[in-house]
Amino acid sequence: MTQHHPDSFSLMEYSAGNLTEPHALCIRLHLDQCSHCRSRVDMLDSLGAIMMEQQPQVSVADTTFDSILARIDEGPGPDQVEAQQRRSVGPLQKLLGNDLDSLPWKRQLGDVSVLDISDRFPGQTEQVVLQKLTAGGKAPTHTHRGEETTIVLQGAFADNKGIFNQWDFVVLNQQDEHKPIALEGDDCITLSVLSAPVKLTGTFTRLLNPFIR
Amino acid sequence: MMQTNSMQATAKERPVSTLEHTSARSEGRKDQWSQMLVKVGKSQDRQAYHALFQHFAPQLKYYAMANGLASHAEELVQEVFVSIWRRSCLYDWRKAAASTWIFTIARNQRIDMLRKMQRTSAEMPIETEDLWQIPGDNENEPVTSLHRLMSERRIRESLKHLPEEQTTVIAKVYMENKSHQMVANELNIPLGTVKSRVRLALNKLKVILQDQNP
Numbered sequence: 137m138t139q140h141h142p143d144s145f146s147l148m149e150y151s152a153g154n155l156t157e158p159h160a161l162c163i164r165l166h167l168d169q170c171s172h173c174r175s176r177v178d179m180l181d182s183l184g185a186i187m188m189e190q191q192p193q194v195s196v197a198d199t200t201f202d203s204i205l206a207r208i209d210e211g212p213g214p215d216q217v218e219a220q221q222r223r224s225v226g227p228l229q230k231l232l233g234n235d236l237d238s239l240p241w242k243r244q245l246g247d248v249s250v251l252d253i254s255d256r257f258p259g260q261t262e263q264v265v266l267q268k269l270t271a272g273g274k275a276p277t278h279t280h281r282g283e284e285t286t287i288v289l290q291g292a293f294a295d296n297k298g299i300f301n302q303w304d305f306v307v308l309n310q311q312d313e314h315k316p317i318a319l320e321g322d323d324c325i326t327l328s329v330l331s332a333p334v335k336l337t338g339t340f341t342r343l344l345n346p347f348i349r
Numbered sequence: 350m351m352q353t354n355s356m357q358a359t360a361k362e363r364p365v366s367t368l369e370h371t372s373a374r375s376e377g378r379k380d381q382w383s384q385m386l387v388k389v390g391k392s393q394d395r396q397a398y399h400a401l402f403q404h405f406a407p408q409l410k411y412y413a414m415a416n417g418l419a420s421h422a423e424e425l426v427q428e429v430f431v432s433i434w435r436r437s438c439l440y441d442w443r444k445a446a447a448s449t450w451i452f453t454i455a456r457n458q459r460i461d462m463l464r465k466m467q468r469t470s471a472e473m474p475i476e477t478e479d480l481w482q483i484p485g486d487n488e489n490e491p492v493t494s495l496h497r498l499m500s501e502r503r504i505r506e507s508l509k510h511l512p513e514e515q516t517t518v519i520a521k522v523y524m525e526n527k528s529h530q531m532v533a534n535e536l537n538i539p540l541g542t543v544k545s546r547v548r549l550a551l552n553k554l555k556v557i558l559q560d561q562n563p
Contacts, residue, residue, distance in 0.1 A: 144551055145529055145544060152523045153481060154457040160480040167482065175496075178445065178484055182501045183554065185452035186508060187523045194414060197428055201402050204427050208434045223435035227479035256474055259467050345380075 140304040146285075147173065152181035158264045158329040161224050161227060162287045162305065165327070168226070169303040222255050228289070231256055231265075236290060239266070247273025247318070252287045263330040269293060269318040277315040280308045283331040291324035293317060382447035390437035401447070402430060409455050415524045416459055428458045435482070443494035444485035446501055453483050459526075504554050515550040518543055 142150075149155050150163045156347040167174050172290055176333050231253070232239060241249035247270040254264045269275055271291065292301045300306055308314070318324035379387070385397035406426050415424035432454050440450055461477040508515060508516065521532045529547065533540040 145547060148519075148522060148547065148551075149528060150481075151456075152526065153460050154522065154526055154528050157475075157480060161475070164480050164482065176448075177482075178497065179500050179504065179554075181453050181484055182446065182449045183496075183504055183508075183519070184456070185446065186450055186501075186505050186522045187520055188408050188412055188455070189412050189448060190508075191408065191524055192519070194410040194422070196406045196410050197423055200406065200423055200426060201399065204402070204430045204434075207427070207431050211431065211435070227475050230475050230479060276356065321390040 138166065138172075138301065138305070139298070140300060140306055141170065141173050141308075142166060142305050144176070145306075147176055151184055156260055156262060156264050156329075158260060159285060161231075162285050162327060162329060164227060165287055165289070166303055166305045173337050214234055219253055236266075237323070241266075241268055245276065248275055265328050265330070267326050267328065269316065269324045269326075272320045273318050273321050275316045277313060279313045280310060283307060283309045285331070286326050286328040289325045289327055291322035292319040293324045293326075294319060329337055338340045351368065379442050380446060380448075383442040386433075386437060386440050386447040386450070387442055389434065390440045393434075396431075398434065401433070401451075405448075405451055406430070409451075410522065412455055413459065416526045418459065418462065421462060425455070425458060425462060428462065429455045432458060439483075439485065441485040446496070446497075449501070450484060453481070457481050500555070507554050511550055511553060515546045518546045519550055523546075 146159075148165060150160060155163065159239070167177060201348070239251055241251050243249050249268040251266040251268075252263065253266060254260070254262070257264055266289075269291075286305075288300050288302050288304045288306075291301060292299060292304075293316040294300070295316045297306075297314065316324075363441070380403060385394075385401050388394035388397040409426045409429050413419070413425040418419045418425055429451070433451060436454070440447070443444045445453075457477050460481060464477060465549045494558070518529075518532055518536075521527045521535070522529065530540055536543070
């Protein structure tokens, strides 16, 4: 069971559809495993619907409904099977396939490997990175530049703030200095989104992740 | 007066909660739009579909215009309604009111439209719905109709009593696609003030169940 959840502001922006794709992905992955936050989002979705209903209304063109009828007559009807099939593959599998270990990881310092997947989100300015800390491995002490949203995809790590298990959600910023240690068992793999686009220069590239900075 | 009302409400709701699993009772608690949407899903009822259109299309058109899609507002209304038709068989009134379900479809279609304007589909490995969920899509979710209906009623009621500065902020987030930071910039107030208005509002609406870092 997840212990660390997104805050209400992030969930509200998710519900309103205002988050960037990488941020929405982090929230979605957490929601898929956390019924507590799903029920919070359900309520926020209701709030959105009620806000929409209380705004002014704008009349639609007379022909609009006929155009819609023409389209539903042409197109596929309500098709449960298709809709279910579409849902059977999760967003993470679509992005990364089934085996996180076989990804082209780049070994960095000691126990840490990284993989930049920003190019899977065309048009987004954020940096999106996967990180792997070997089971039982340690990352050096580091702080964070800008705001960094992280979700644990596999394994678990511990730092001065507690233990972060699979699907736990954590946001770190400049004030947070920590020294994560992966728990024994599985390698710890996280997905991180760096809000502030940081200018990368040469050797500093490798210092841009929650494990090492 | 307020006191009496709330006591009456409590008295009315209490016996219902013990009968949650009685289907006859449950049927009676569907709002009219949810009933119509169920009819569309079950029997492709075009009369019900048209009634939904008449009620929701003007809201959706405003939503599109407020969200910067003024020149595509009619198009968004069409996309949303075609999507409502095709997905209606997945709609479960126990998991979301029709208004909530339609709001999330509108949100997704808006996002989808903007994504497609910005890039080609070949460049999009994940679809909008992989990221933004429509309520009820998760089949493993337990049915919580009573809880849902109570919280909807509560949100609708409490929203009337919120100070305007709080509803303004929430409306900008939901209707104008603005982040909390953008709202702060626009109203020329600190981000912390925006967040505290949202927090106060959500507390009153009892939407916050638990926050890690309040």
